Amino acid sequence: MILALMLQFGVRSANPLSPPNATDLPPIPEASTLAALGFGDPVPLAKVLMLYLQAFDYQSGDRAPYQALDYDRLQAWLTRILRLDPNGQYPLMAASRLYADVPSEAKKRQMLEFVYQEFFKDPDRRWQWLAHAAAIAKHGLKDLPLARKYAAAIQKYAVGEDVPLWARQMEIFILEDMNELETARIMIGGYIEKGLIRHPGELRFLENRLKELETRMKEQK
Amino acid sequence: MLIFSRTIARITLLEALRSRLAWxxxxxxxxxxxxxxxxxxVAIIEVAQIQVAIMSALLRATGVFLLAAFCITSLVREANDKITELFLSQPAARWEYYLGKIAGCTGVAISLAAGFSIPLAIFAPVAQVAVWGASFAGELLIIAAISIFCAVSLTQVTSAFAATAGFYLLARSISAMQIIAATPLALEPSWTDAALKWIINAIALAMPALDRMTLTDWxxxxxxxxxxISGLALQVLIYLLLIGAATLVDLYRRNF
Known part of the structure; x- marks a missing residue:
């Protein structure tokens, strides 16, 4: 018995399991197949699939993780996982924080666009990932019009009570960076006039911001 | 009144206790x-949600497996040891025997559902876990009834267990099958597609809506x-009546 056990250990040790490479990521099964595999309860399947997807190239030690992944295939995985578990935040977090954090600009943009498209399906719950996408567009891609597009979508569609004011005001700060001071001034004025700002500290902050903007505009003239 | 049924139920519960099912x-x-x-x-966010989802899926599958294995082996062992014949030779109707057996298995089902729900309450709101647990108990009741029916009809552990497992997997995936059948690959569906769709829809009508029960999302x-909740409770009741009636038909027609 001991000999057989040693042989078993030897056979297993001779064939160690290597972590999956990025290029090994297979295509995700069809939505109907996944629905059948979920046996009527798709949420656990979605969670396990997401952790499985994350395992690809996650600990490669490379300075550019996920770079080698096929992003069309990756996007198909993320989309299907979101369909299985629409309330889950993990796929959008992974898209905006992990898979958008690659040197390739095209891949970065693909993930940001994915987050943007998915945001509209549940803006009040998914705004934070689009806010992160706006930050990447502004600082990572230096693409202020793109950042403004994302910030404008948050400002317009994420209207729930849980959405913080800073997220809805992102567009104003991006407009300032774009030197579109007049538009930013009108937006801040609109916020104050409509009574959207109730917290005294926030109101004071925006009023000061408005004054600063007006001073900057006068200086430019 | 129903002393015989109560005795059978008590014996079934004792058997569950002594077969180390609890352990x-x-x-x-x-x-x-x-x-x-x-x-x-390895999760970066949603740690508690992932724990709940994985635990609930594993515990649900384990609960179904344990209960089906217990109900089937209990009935088949009784039949092989001629204990069923001894029970049925008593001055009691066969439905009383069935009532006792299903009551005992119900006790086991409720205990398993309650026991498996408690650890989930660590990660999820208690009220929501309680609803999940009640639904799980209903699902297990249907499995108990099916297991008894298969054990009585097929009389062999392997075939009865295979039939119960097949029934459970089919009931849980029938909605997905209906979706697949409704969307054929060919642009112009042939008569075989239509026939397949009709057959699957007919099977779905006869299956309990297990795919709407005990959802992790709850x-x-x-x-x-x-x-x-009331719709699912009604579904459990109707299916228990249906399978109970089918089991009794088989039990009454058989010569022991």
């Missing part, structure tokens, strides 16, 4: 907890509405 359930909880902890180690985001 197996405790070990299953430990394994599910360990698996959930292991997988949540504990994470959307607890079921009162209408949903």
């Amino acid at each position: 197996v359930a405790v070990i299953a909880i430990g394994v599910a907890f360990g698996a959930a902890q292991f997988l949540s180690q 504990m994470l985001d959307h607890p079921p509405s009162a209408t949903e």
Whole structure:
């Protein structure tokens, strides 16, 4: 018995399991197949699939993780996982924080666009990932019009009570960076006039911001 | 009144207790907890949700397996040891025997559902876990009834267990099958597509809506509405009546 056990250990040790490479990521099964595999309860399947997807190239030690992944295939995985578990935040977090954090600009943009498209399906719950996408567009891609597009979508569609004011005001700060001071001034004025700002500290902050903007505009003239 | 049924129910519960079913359930909880902890180690966000989802899926499958195995082996062993014949030779009707057996298995089902729900309450709101647990108990009741029916009809452990497992998997995936059948690959569906769709829809009509019961989402985001809960309770009741009647037909027609 001991000999057989040693042989078993030897056979297993001779064939160690290597972590999956990025290029090994297979295509995700069809939505109907996944629905059948979920046996009527798709949420656990979605969670396990997401952790499985994350395992690809996650600990490669490379300075550019996920770079080698096929992003069309990756996007198909993320989309299907979101369909299985629409309330889950993990796929959008992974898209905006992990898979958008690659040197390739095209891949970065693909993930940001994915987050943007998915945001509209549940803006009040998914705004934070689009806010992160706006930050990447502004600082990572230096693409202020793109950042403004994302910030404008948050400002317009994420209207729930849980959405913080800073997220809805992102567009104003991006407009300032774009030197579109007049538009930013009108937006801040609109916020104050409509009574959207109730917290005294926030109101004071925006009023000061408005004054600063007006001073900057006068200086430019 | 119903002394015979109560005795059979008590014997069934005693058998469950003495067959160390409780210990197996405790070990299953430990394994599910360990698996959930292991997988949540690699999660960046939604750690509690992942733990709940993985634990609930594992515990649900384990609960169904344990209950079906217990009900089937209990009935087949009684039949092989001629204990069923001894019971049925008593001055009691056969439906009383069935009532006692299903009552005993119901006790086991409720105990398993309650025991498997408690660890989930660590990670999810208690009220939502309670609803999940009640639904799980209903699901297990249907499995108990099916297991008894298969054991009485097929009289062999392997065939009865295979039939019960097949029934459970079919009931849980029939909605997905209906979706697949409704969307054929060909642009112009042939008569075989139409026939397949019709057959699957007919099977779906006869299956209990297990794919709408005991959903993980109830504990994470959307607890079921009162209408949903009452609809599922009605489904359990109707299916227990249906399978109970089918089992009694088989029990009464058989010569022991």
